[in-house]
Amino acid sequence: MRLDVVTIFPEYLEPLNVSLVGKARARGQLGVHVHDLRQWTYDRHNTVDDTPYGGGPGMVMKTDPWGDCLDQVLADGYDSGAHGPVMVVPTPSGRPFTQELAVELAAQPWLIFTPARYEGIDRRVMDEYATRIPVHEVSIGDYVLAGGEAAVLVITEAVARLLPGVLGNAESHRDDSFAPGEMANLLEGPVYTKPPVWRGRAIPDVLLSGHHGKIARWRRDEALRRTAANRPDLLERTEASAFDKKDRET
Numbered sequence: 001m002r003l004d005v006v007t008i009f010p011e012y013l014e015p016l017n018v019s020l021v022g023k024a025r026a027r028g029q030l031g032v033h034v035h036d037l038r039q040w041t042y043d044r045h046n047t048v049d050d051t052p053y054g055g056g057p058g059m060v061m062k063t064d065p066w067g068d069c070l071d072q073v074l075a076d077g078y079d080s081g082a083h084g085p086v087m088v089v090p091t092p093s094g095r096p097f098t099q100e101l102a103v104e105l106a107a108q109p110w111l112i113f114t115p116a117r118y119e120g121i122d123r124r125v126m127d128e129y130a131t132r133i134p135v136h137e138v139s140i141g142d143y144v145l146a147g148g149e150a151a152v153l154v155i156t157e158a159v160a161r162l163l164p165g166v167l168g169n170a171e172s173h174r175d176d177s178f179a180p181g182e183m184a185n186l187l188e189g190p191v192y193t194k195p196p197v198w199r200g201r202a203i204p205d206v207l208l209s210g211h212h213g214k215i216a217r218w219r220r221d222e223a224l225r226r227t228a229a230n231r232p233d234l235l236e237r238t239e240a241s242a243f244d245k246k247d248r249e250t
Ligand SMILES: N#Cc1c(-c2ccc3ccn(Cc4ccc(CN5CCOCC5)cc4)c3c2)n[nH]c1N
Pocket: 090, 091, 092, 094, 115, 116, 117, 118, 119, 120, 138, 139, 140, 141, 142, 143, 144, 145, 146, 147, 148, 149, 151
């Protein structure tokens, strides 16, 4: 997979050099190319923004730097087979970023991220590129950030961990919260490791029982409890709600 990121804060993407994503890059499983948008400005102040038409607060990012940069990124190309690139535009008004969308994006060979600042990018930029490639406007949550770079870090990590061979234990994302399958739409339950007792706190006996069926049942029950407490909305999405209601009645 190849990722291109266009930003006025290239240093914000330094975390993509470490940990899981950094290792995937070092192993050649992921290529990450960060582009400083100001390299596509030609005035002495490297201007990337201007006042909004129609008035209103803040500034809007100008068309030309984005257009010149994105044309270059596309022209430099990448042999992504039958699939061309997909553009991912972080924005508070975007489609919610979910594990389902992470799985969709992880299937793409080439993603181009366009994290903006100020009040966003002139709409004509997304309209222009939507005539050439898929453009997904995505939000990582119902809160307001000052720009899209943090969203790129979040989306990249969620996508990279799904790439084959990136997670050490291929089983790890089988039990992900929100992943399809038996634990779909359930939050993870508690996890424990040695020592068996810490500051007088022992671990649940079932986890030492060696009885895999009981352990699996206990983990699902704990996941249901945590989900009911923290995300009751998820229980409406899964047959677990029927189980849970029965369980709560007993
Ligand atoms: N992903 C994600 C995000 C972002 C995000 C992502 C990208 C950018 C680029 C600029 N900002 C700042 C910003 C703040 C407020 C507003 C709304 N205003 C628009 C103009 O009319 C008035 C209202 C827009 C832009 C961004 C924020 N925030 N939260 C998420 N989950």
